[in-house]
Amino acid sequence: MGLKRSSSSLFLSFLVALFLVLSNSAVVCNAGETSSFVRREAKSVDMPLHSDVFQPPSGYNAPQQVHITLGDQEGSAMIVSWVTMDEPGSSEVVYWKEDESSVKKYAHGKHKSYKFHDYTSGYIHHCTIRKLEHDTKYYYEVGIGHTVRRFVFTTPPPVGPDVPYTFGMIGDLGQTFDSNITLTHYEKNPRKPQALLFAGDLSYADNYPNHDQHRWDTWGRFVERSVAYQPWIWCAGNHELDFVPEIVTIFPIHVVVYNSFRKE
Numbered sequence: 001m002g003l004k005r006s007s008s009s010l011f012l013s014f015l016v017a018l019f020l021v022l023s024n025s026a027v028v029c030n031a032g033e034t035s036s037f038v039r040r041e042a043k044s045v046d047m048p049l050h051s052d053v054f055q056p057p058s059g060y061n062a063p064q065q066v067h068i069t070l071g072d073q074e075g076s077a078m079i080v081s082w083v084t085m086d087e088p089g090s091s092e093v094v095y096w097k098e099d100e101s102s103v104k105k106y107a108h109g110k111h112k113s114y115k116f117h118d119y120t121s122g123y124i125h126h127c128t129i130r131k132l133e134h135d136t137k138y139y140y141e142v143g144i145g146h147t148v149r150r151f152v153f154t155t156p157p158p159v160g161p162d163v164p165y166t167f168g169m170i171g172d173l174g175q176t177f178d179s180n181i182t183l184t185h186y187e188k189n190p191r192k193p194q195a196l197l198f199a200g201d202l203s204y205a206d207n208y209p210n211h212d213q214h215r216w217d218t219w220g221r222f223v224e225r226s227v228a229y230q231p232w233i234w235c236a237g238n239h240e241l242d243f244v245p246e247i248v249t250i251f252p253i254h255v256v257v258y259n260s261f262r263k264e
């Protein structure tokens with residue numbers, strides 16, 4: 001009995017604490033309702049392979065599926081990833097601060113590839129650039145030596161108790177016509193999110209026979225237009241598990257946490 005009473009008062013103080021936390025956070029992060037967008041209910045159809053959003057960039061061995069994510073917990077490093085198809089090419093990233101284009105820096109990365117059933121991936125590059133300044137716009141180039149492509153990102157502000165920074169959030173994106181509308185909608189948000197929290201289930205390639213990995217490549221090309229310019233922070237969903245015991249005995253997981261949406 002005594003035990004029961006003390007646990008219920010404990011529960012009450014928990015509720016009070018929870019209320020305080022929630023009411024406080026309502027003041028601190030007043031996100032409000034940012035959109036009236038509601039996705040239509042009709043079944044979503046995948047965009048066909050010849051769709052504009054899936055087209056690879058032109059040029060010999062041009063880097064494609066370029067994407068960035070945070071490279072440390074302080075916001076002073078960025079991991080740049082991309083895929084080349086013709087040959088490995090360079091895993092180097094050239095980068096510079098917006099206002100110091102004469103001071104170019106170089107970072108060296110690595111590449112790897114993987115096989116899955118009858119699919120062989122391109123050369124998947126990862127390169128971490130470190131010691132970046134906060135709140136700073138950087139240009140970066142990949143494809144050094146072949147077809148060079150240039151992108152830009154801004155680093156987050158220094159870590160602190162009250163730092164304004166706007167996150168977007170997307171989950172279950174896939175590659176349907178509606179996925180494209182969702183991404184367009186995100187890009188047009190007037191609040192200009194600076195990084196995206198991705199809640200898992202990226203490409204839905206596993207909906208295809210033998211989990212057709214080409215649909216990871218199309219997905220990577222589709223989202224490049226956002227993720228090459230601002231970090232997306234990943235978490236894995238069940239669709240990242242390639243459990244197909246009929247064709248592969250060891251099932252790989254697309255490692256989306258931390259550095260890449262590609263298999264490692």
Ligand SMILES: *[C@@H]1O[C@H](CO)[C@@H](O)[C@H](O)[C@H]1NC(C)=O
Binds near residue numbers: 052177
């Ligand atoms: C995807 O959206 C972009 C931007 O709105 C548009 O330019 C493009 O044509 C769309 N592609 C498809 C296949 O819906």
